[in-house]
Amino acid sequence: MSLSIQADAAAALSSSLATGQRTIHAHDLTYSLLPPLTAGCPRTSNADISYPLEVSYDYAAVGSELRQALFDRRHLPDDILSWAPLLPPLDSRLGLGIGGTPLVDVSAAFRSNAPVLVKDESRNPTWSHKDRLNLCTVSAAALSGAPGVVVASSGNHGASAAALSARVGLPCIVVMSPGAPALAESFVGAYGATVLSVPRDARWGVVKDIVDKLGFHPVSNQTTTHTGHPFGPEGYKTIAYELYIQLGHRLPGAVFVPTGYGELLYGVWKGFEELRLLGVVDSVPSLYACEIGSRAVLATALAQHRPAVTVDFTPTDAYSLATTTGGYRSTHVMNHTTGRVIGVDDPDLVRAQDDLSGQGIWQELSGVASVAGLRTALQQGDTFDGPIVCVCTSTGLKDKNALRYEAIESAPDWDTLSDLLRRQGLTVA
Amino acid sequence: MSLSIQADAAAALSSSLATGQRTIHAHDLTYSLLPPLTAGCPRTSNADISYPLEVSYDYAAVGSELRQALFDRRHLPDDILSWAPLLPPLDSRLGLGIGGTPLVDVSAAFRSNAPVLVKDESRNPTWSHKDRLNLCTVSAAALSGAPGVVVASSGNHGASAAALSARVGLPCIVVMSPGAPALAESFVGAYGATVLSVPRDARWGVVKDIVDKLGFHPVSNQTTTHTGHPFGPEGYKTIAYELYIQLGHRLPGAVFVPTGYGELLYGVWKGFEELRLLGVVDSVPSLYACEIGSRAVLATALAQHRPAVTVDFTPTDAYSLATTTGGYRSTHVMNHTTGRVIGVDDPDLVRAQDDLSGQGIWQELSGVASVAGLRTALQQGDTFDGPIVCVCTSTGLKDKNALRYEAIESAPDWDTLSDLLRRQGLTVA
Numbered sequence: 026m027s028l029s030i031q032a033d034a035a036a037a038l039s040s041s042l043a044t045g046q047r048t049i050h051a052h053d054l055t056y057s058l059l060p061p062l063t064a065g066c067p068r069t070s071n072a073d074i075s076y077p078l079e080v081s082y083d084y085a086a087v088g089s090e091l092r093q094a095l096f097d098r099r100h101l102p103d104d105i106l107s108w109a110p111l112l113p114p115l116d117s118r119l120g121l122g123i124g125g126t127p128l129v130d131v132s133a134a135f136r137s138n139a140p141v142l143v144k145d146e147s148r149n150p151t152w153s154h155k156d157r158l159n160l161c162t163v164s165a166a167a168l169s170g171a172p173g174v175v176v177a178s179s180g181n182h183g184a185s186a187a188a189l190s191a192r193v194g195l196p197c198i199v200v201m202s203p204g205a206p207a208l209a210e211s212f213v214g215a216y217g218a219t220v221l222s223v224p225r226d227a228r229w230g231v232v233k234d235i236v237d238k239l240g241f242h243p244v245s246n247q248t249t250t251h252t253g254h255p256f257g258p259e260g261y262k263t264i265a266y267e268l269y270i271q272l273g274h275r276l277p278g279a280v281f282v283p284t285g286y287g288e289l290l291y292g293v294w295k296g297f298e299e300l301r302l303l304g305v306v307d308s309v310p311s312l313y314a315c316e317i318g319s320r321a322v323l324a325t326a327l328a329q330h331r332p333a334v335t336v337d338f339t340p341t342d343a344y345s346l347a348t349t350t351g352g353y354r355s356t357h358v359m360n361h362t363t364g365r366v367i368g369v370d371d372p373d374l375v376r377a378q379d380d381l382s383g384q385g386i387w388q389e390l391s392g393v394a395s396v397a398g399l400r401t402a403l404q405q406g407d408t409f410d411g412p413i414v415c416v417c418t419s420t421g422l423k424d425k426n427a428l429r430y431e432a433i434e435s436a437p438d439w440d441t442l443s444d445l446l447r448r449q450g451l452t453v454a
Numbered sequence: 455m456s457l458s459i460q461a462d463a464a465a466a467l468s469s470s471l472a473t474g475q476r477t478i479h480a481h482d483l484t485y486s487l488l489p490p491l492t493a494g495c496p497r498t499s500n501a502d503i504s505y506p507l508e509v510s511y512d513y514a515a516v517g518s519e520l521r522q523a524l525f526d527r528r529h530l531p532d533d534i535l536s537w538a539p540l541l542p543p544l545d546s547r548l549g550l551g552i553g554g555t556p557l558v559d560v561s562a563a564f565r566s567n568a569p570v571l572v573k574d575e576s577r578n579p580t581w582s583h584k585d586r587l588n589l590c591t592v593s594a595a596a597l598s599g600a601p602g603v604v605v606a607s608s609g610n611h612g613a614s615a616a617a618l619s620a621r622v623g624l625p626c627i628v629v630m631s632p633g634a635p636a637l638a639e640s641f642v643g644a645y646g647a648t649v650l651s652v653p654r655d656a657r658w659g660v661v662k663d664i665v666d667k668l669g670f671h672p673v674s675n676q677t678t679t680h681t682g683h684p685f686g687p688e689g690y691k692t693i694a695y696e697l698y699i700q701l702g703h704r705l706p707g708a709v710f711v712p713t714g715y716g717e718l719l720y721g722v723w724k725g726f727e728e729l730r731l732l733g734v735v736d737s738v739p740s741l742y743a744c745e746i747g748s749r750a751v752l753a754t755a756l757a758q759h760r761p762a763v764t765v766d767f768t769p770t771d772a773y774s775l776a777t778t779t780g781g782y783r784s785t786h787v788m789n790h791t792t793g794r795v796i797g798v799d800d801p802d803l804v805r806a807q808d809d810l811s812g813q814g815i816w817q818e819l820s821g822v823a824s825v826a827g828l829r830t831a832l833q834q835g836d837t838f839d840g841p842i843v844c845v846c847t848s849t850g851l852k853d854k855n856a857l858r859y860e861a862i863e864s865a866p867d868w869d870t871l872s873d874l875l876r877r878q879g880l881t882v883a
Contacts, residue, residue: 214859430643
């Protein structure tokens with residue numbers, strides 16, 4: 026097995042299925058699959074831009090029998106471990122029931138020409154999409170013989186890494202910064218991780234020290250522009266596989282994806298692209314990258330025809346998307362899809378939270394960027410040839426503003442209560 | 455369709471499948487299925503003890519074709535709506551992907567002669583088992599034409615009722631008490647419910663006023679000893695159906711269930727009992743009711759040969775189990791199973807939380823009573839003829855002590871960091 030990297034080619038291919046390898050791009054550089062390099066391509070990256078590594082597969086080695094066994098099934102598998110033939114090497118102890126998340130119809134909240142469906146990633150073991158990523162990255166740590174896992178994260182990523190590390194018996198250090206939500210710190214600590222809080226600018230140096238001096242395996246980004254762990258998007262690509270099955274072996278008309286670094290976006294795109302390369306479908310759906318509009322990390326890179334850029338800080342409560350640094354993966358996706366980038370800001374996100382709450386789904390502010398993006402697209406007149414999927418990434422319980430609703434204290438007598446209920450807009454005779 | 459009640463018979467039967475009705479007990483009293491009575495049986499209840507109503511079915515009307523379609527399937531359905539033939543009338547708008555929760559192997563945390571599996575109910579739409587109950591109770595409200603839903607709850611039940619009410623367009627009033635966790639208040643409010651905080655002792659009167667004066671449909675208990683909503687356990691019984699499928703069409707050796715009022719316990723028991731009545735299996739597994747030991751609501755009732763008792767208050771952080779009032783359903787179950795009641799207290803629950811955290815699962819303190827109970831049973835020498843299932847009900851994010859872990863602040867230099875990591879027990883050369 027091997028790992029390939031192309032400076033401009035997220036679509037590089039080799040195989041975890043066979044010894045054969047196929048590469049299709051100019052900058053073919055191949056590295057060992059285990060232990061994987063975790064700080065981008067050392068040959069093509071430079072001081073301004075870092076290029077990610079991708080796991081590549083020999084799709085030609087996927088016979089029709091395997092293809093049918095994987096993609097013709099009528100039911101979602103109950104764990105993404107069952108996609109192992111198209112994933113990097115996995116630690117089978119991580120069978121927590123990751124993935125297999127529901128697709129919930131929320132059309133009633135939208136005026137759209139097509140059904141609107143939420144892919145509810147809060148239904149994972151640590152209640153976010155990050156479990157898909159960490160299944161692959163923590164497997165890499167365990168199978169590489171690393172003595173531990175280290176991650177810089179202010180929330181979902183750290184908790185998921187801590188949970189999965191605990192399950193394979195590896196110590197985990199999570200590097201956070203002052204100002205993280207108290208619940209996020211405790212969430213991570215609950216799984217037995219060592220939770221450090223260091224000044225924000227020092228986080229990357231601390232991760233590097235722990236990698237260099239302790240040999241811990243890093244599962245978050247370590248580069249100037251984002252590259253992340255090469256196994257990360259592999260977990261996310263199973264979302265595309267699942268959608269194909271959940272939609273009755275059809276492609277969605279469009280997929281809206283909350284986008285910060287672009288790992289999730291890239292993973293979803295790669296999954297669809299693989300379906301196409303394997304001959305399961307003949308096209309890739311439109312992908313809509315929904316990012317923080319005031320920062321416009323991805324839109325700026327595309328406008329400037331650059332692989333990735335760093336932008337100025339602007340305030341936002343959507344902490345899971347609050348990056349000032351983009352990555353090459355997201356520009357690559359947008360150059361290979363008919364979708365587009367949509368900027369959304371906190372008021373749009375709050376509105377989207379309310380849209381979903383009315384449908385019985387409470388999501389973290391960052392997690393509804395997809396829904397906010399869809400609303401914008403609909404307002405701008407976009408139409409869709411098939412079901413619209415909004416990937417929603419995490420529970421509202423983790424929201425920075427999770428405490429924004431409070432009970433109304435009341436005396437229990439009916440006069441007081443009925444007045445109060447009337448003021449709440451309820452019909453009281 | 456009809457609803458039956460027996461003073462001593464939780465196992466009464468009639469049908470939502472056919473017009474026929476079969477009743478098997480001395481105190482056969484039948485009431486209309488819609489709108490259901492929601493305050494127990496008005497004829498058999500008295501000032502000391504309230505008797506619940508149960509939905510009864512004509513199991514003889516379930517043909518082999520339907521039985522096979524329901525129980526021979528190899529994959530869990532992705533929504534418990536698919537069990538509709540064995541459930542009360544449901545509102546199909548509530549397709550949020552309720553149920554279908556994973557069964558996670560946590561054997562590594564125990565010394566047991568049989569595998570230990572967690573049924574992780576935190577993977578429901580509002581991250582607790584309560585969604586199963588409220589699918590049925592909120593359906594009752596909607597299909598009865600009620601103008602709204604009211605519930606007394608300090609957390610999971612209220613949030614779930616609020617979410618599902620929002621989805622069917624019904625206003626929801628949740629009655630809480632001072633001292634509820636701030637996150638619980640906000641969790642409920644996020645779904646647009648009206649959240650009232652009234653003095654603890656006044657809660658039931660407030661619910662009654664809202665029922666009587668506004669005609670809202672109550673989905674929580676209204677009686678002296680617990681009866682709850684007659685449709686509630688119907689949702690929970692799908693856990694038994696799912697376990698049968700997930701275990702490869704076999705029964706577990708034992709099921710451990712967190713027990714407060716006993717609705718969940720009863721529901722799980724009823725599901726297995728129905729499998730037996732339908733001829734799918736020929737016995738019912740041992741059920742272990744795991745309750746707060748210092749209160750011993752259920753153990754006391756059994757010791758005194760009474761249908762239900764009220765006990766003195768004792769402190770516990772396990773607020774979802776913290777009842778001083780039992781119900782007839784749980785004594786009925788314990789008189790019809792080979793399992794037993796196990797008392798667990800806060801230190802046992804904290805230990806059980808840690809057991810599961812080491813396996814990548816973080817649960818609310820109340821939600822791990824099952825795991826704490828299993829540990830006690832194992833210490834007392836119990837052995838099991840088959841897989842042991844612990845039903846775990848909700849995410850640690852909702853824990854009253856959810857903030858008990860904090861990050862360790864540190865300067866970022868390696869000397870400081872390495873000292874700190876050493877003190878945390880990590881190996882630093």
